[in-house]
Amino acid sequence: MTRTTDKVALNEWQAVGTVEEIISGKRRNTRLLGQDIIVEMDGEIPRMFENNANGGIGTEHPAQALYGHIWTTLGTPVKAPLDMPEFKEDGRRLVVCGALTVRASALRIVENFLDMAHFPYVHTGILGEEPITAVNDYKIEIREPEDEVWATECSFFQPQAAASADDGQVSQYMYRVSSPFVTVLYKTCPVVEGAWDLVGIFVQPKDEAECDVHTFMLVLDETSTMSDLVHFQQEIFLQDRSILENQIPPGLPLDPMDEIAIKADGSSMLYRRWLRNKGLTFGTHRGDGSSQAA
Amino acid sequence: MAEHFPRDAWYAVGGAAMLAEGEIMPVKLFGKERVAWRGDDGESHVWHNRCIHRGMRLQFGFVDGDRLACRYHGWRFGGDAQCKKIPAQPTLAPPDDFRIPVFQSAEKNGLVWTTAGTPGANVTGLPDSENFVFCRSLAVHAPPDAVVEHFGNMDASITTPGILSAILNIEGADVPVAVAIQPVSADKSQIHVTAGQAGAENAIQPLRLRVSAWARRLRDTIENQTEKEDSE
Amino acid sequence: MMQLYDYVLSGSCYKVRLFLSVIGQDYEKVPVDYYPGGEHKTPTFLQINPLGQIPVLVDDDLILRDAQAILVYLAGRYDANRSWYPEDPRLQGEIAMWLSFASNEIMNSSAARLHDMLFYDFDIDKVRAAAHAAFRVLDDHLTDREIMGKQWIVGNHPTIADIACFPYVALSGDGGISLDDYHAVRRWISRVKQIPGFVVMPGIHHN
Structure with a gap:
């Protein structure tokens, strides 16, 4: 496909690769919102160019390095990438889990990330297990002026909540959506009492129904090896992938009549409403036949 | 395709014994996705292949007793396609409209049948003249009409839409064969091959193996022909 | 204790994890940062396997690479009943044939998955077509086996041929290869999942 005309999607900052991968001299030829692009480092300066159909290098767009990733935009962002002050705290380990491709809409991917009800069925024995399947009541809100979706006071019983966890625990969660394509969760740290671990996904929408998903963790865990941490997160994410690639239609329906929801879907419903109010169309299911409907 | 394959006809989509209790089978008819499954009560069902909650394909779910469960959130649907249980909210009695769209289905002649329209209540099934035994199903990468045309060259007769029957010489013996063609999509078919039972019970296995081998050759011939025509 | 150099998303490592689980053999996992770290291509790892591939099994002074070789060793060494790799030469020949199929034709499904x-x-259309061709061979084989009243690829009970073929058939959806056409293959997958000690990996669920 060609570059989308959806201004709402174009005017966001998007993560398109890890600093570590690109700084080692590997240019990343990739795609963003239907536009082929090249991401590279000029010394310490990240740069992004359009990659023209004829193979030539085209217009340059803004790029910046943040949270171990290269961020860029094809439009004129009205809002900076999300602020995560925890990145400045001592003792935290940043785990960059690498990009993984998923044939699904970015919006389905973000919505799945906000969902606790699937833990016992998709992450069986790790993040949930029958018969403890109930989603306890939680709070949802749009935070202003940040314009972010939050779900707080979430909790779920988990047989193995993290790479470092030996036993089951009730994990507390907070979820935060800072752009249609960027979401972070704060989760009970199994090692340090009262502290939160961060897990986030920066979804790079390549096309309406294909994304690279950049996953990171920012954890207080001095014992697990880097491989342990990366494997744990990749295992969780790949379990989700087999679900995400089998949702039909691929585009996220924003019309409340299109898919049934219950109270436990509160964060999903608020996310859909927030997207609808923004006027986002890229990656949504549109009844007029212009979407990627199956 | 409309001449040989009317929407309102019954079409076989698999061998009934191949859909054991607890099994789920993806089904496609005229390009539309369905799911067939059988609960431990022995009842088979053909539904829309999509959960009403978050659009997950139900073919990847699991059978829990006489209910089908969606893999994504474990929602349980009874044989009447009504949602019976929502694990995330166990105290909620699912409203009546929480149900999966259903297609008419039935079992006859050892096959599972369904439709894309509103046929009569009685499944037409295979011709009555023989006691046909299910041999195997196989996908053919050729338009349904190309399969019909191929059988026309073999002097097969069509008495019911999608059903071809003929007496074929397979490895030196005359075998009555009935083939049910499933119009999967514009460029793909599935054939369900049955053969007239040749006497003793212990002869069924060799008969099925012979017909299976014949069906493989038939599939390869039709596909080669279709490929040749496409490249011409 | 026996060590397995392992990557959680590797179907080849899963062949070994699955088999160790069904025969109830304890082992220690050594996680290899295959992606994004590329640890299997580092000089340290190349000392262990000069081919730079996983899995690798270390048992005392024996170092084995290649999932199929590891299955043959484990079944011969740790399965007291010799049911997973029977001593009958005819069955061993058939098993070797399907082990080779698992490490050649079926690996097109792994290639599609790595691409996607x-x-x-990889040339994605080419590897997907080759995987479909392999699955058709397996489906035709299993269809006739079912007609003969047989549940498994070889013999009368599951063998390492089933274990070796299973992962990249069951994971084919990850590479955009549908199993909808292969009825006998899907039924066999469902039977493999009922083997006592069966374990899952991402992309493969319990029945």
Whole structure:
């Protein structure tokens, strides 16, 4: 496909690769919102160019390095990438889990990330297990002026909540959506009492129904090896992938009549409403036949 | 395709014994996705292949007793396609409209049948003249009409839409064969091959193996022909 | 204790994890940062396997690479009943044939998965078509086996041929290869999942 005309999607900052991968001299030829692009480092300066159909290098767009990733935009962002002050705290380990491709809409991917009800069925024995399947009541809100979706006071019983966890625990969660394509969760740290671990996904929408998903963790865990941490997160994410690639239609329906929801879907419903109010169309299911409907 | 394959006809989509209790089978008819499954009560069902909650394909779910469960959130649907249980909210009695769209289905002649329209209540099934035994199903990468045309060259007769029957010489013996063609999509078919039972019970296995081998050759011939025509 | 150099998303490592689980053999996992770290291509790892591939099994002074070789060793060494790799030469010949199929034709499904998931540079149409051709061979085989009243690829009970073929058949959806056409293969997958000690990996669920 060609570059989308959806201004709402174009005017966001998007993560398109890890600093570590690109700084080692590997240019990343990739795609963003239907536009082929090249991401590279000029010394310490990240740069992004359009990659023209004829193979030539085209217009340059803004790029910046943040949270171990290269961020860029094809439009004129009205809002900076999300602020995560925890990145400045001592003792935290940043785990960059690498990009993984998923044939699904970015919006389905973000919505799945906000969902606790699937833990016992998709992450069986790790993040949930029958018969403890109930989603306890939680709070949802749009935070202003940040314009972010939050779900707080979430909790779920988990047989193995993290790479470092030996036993089951009730994990507390907070979820935060800072752009249609960027979401972070704060989760009970199994090692340090009262502290939160961060897990986030920066979804790079390549096309309406294909994304690279950049996953990171920012954890207080001095014992697990880097491989342990990366494997744990990749295992969780790949379990989700087999679900995400089998949702039909691929585009996220924003019309409340299109898919049934219950109270436990509160964060999903608020996310859909927030997207609808923004006027986002890229990656949504549109009844007029212009979407990627199956 | 409309001449040989009317929407309102019954079409076989698999061998009934191949859909054991607890099994789920993806089904496609005229390009539309369905799911067939059988609960431990022995009842088979053909539904829309999509959960009403978050659009997950139900073919990847699991059978829990006489209910089908969606893999994504474990929602349980009874044989009447009504949602019976929502694990995330166990105290909620699912409203009546929480149900999966259903297609008419039935079992006859050892096959599972369904439709894309509103046929009569009685499944037409295979011709009555023989006691046909299910041999195997196989996908053919050729338009349904190309399969019909191929059988026309073999002097097969069509008495019911999608059903071809003929007496074929397979490895030196005359075998009555009935083939049910499933119009999967514009460029793909599935054939369900049955053969007239040749006497003793212990002869069924060799008969099925012979017909299976014949069906493989038939599939390869039709596909080669279709490929040749496409490249011409 | 026996050590397995392992990557959680590798179907080849899963062959070994699955088999160790069904025969109830304890072992220690050594996680290899295959992606994004590329640890299997580092000089340290190349000392262990000069081919730079996983899995690798270390048992005392024996170092084995290649999932199929590891299955043969484990079944011969640790399965007291010799049911997973029977001593009958005819069955061994048939098993060797399907082990080879698992490490050649079926690996087209692995290639499609690496392409679709981890950015490997394969001709995706070509590897998907080759995987479909392999699955058709397996489906025709299993169809006739079912007609003969047999549940498994070889013999009268599951063998390492089933274990070796299973992962990249069951994971084919990850590489955009549908199993909808292969009825006997899907029924066999469902039977493998009922083997006592069966374990899952991402992309493969319990029945």
